[in-house]
Amino acid sequence: MKKVAYGTALIAVLLTFAAGINATESIESSAVLFLLLNSVPYALISVFLYFSRHQLMVWVNSILLLVLSLAGVATLLYEMFIHKDAQSALAFVVIPLYQLFIYLLLALPAYLFTLKKNNKAG
Secondary structure, rough: HHHHHHHHHHHHHHHHHHHHHHHHOOOOHHHHHHHHHHHHHHOOOOOOHHOOOOOOHHHHHHHHHHHHHHHHHHHHHHHHOOOOOHHHHHHHHHHHHHHHHHHHHHHHHHHHHHHHHHHHOO
């Protein structure tokens, strides 16, 4: 499951970079900064997945990485290529923030549950 999640995240990062490079006329430092900002949720969740030792957290992190990767890329591609308007570029700022918020909202209770369960067992 981890390998599938890692592969999906890598493809999501590559598609995000491709969409960002396609959307900009020239590669500037600000454009690269926004592209790196878009890869932060994928990298962060991948790191949490790598260090997950409890089986529940492996599943939660894997599923969230898969879902957030697919939803993030789909939303970005929709905003940049299908529903074009003057604010489409804001998707590069808003999507990673939503992804991080959703991850914290869903993974934190699972982490607290596993922490409580491990403290009872120990």
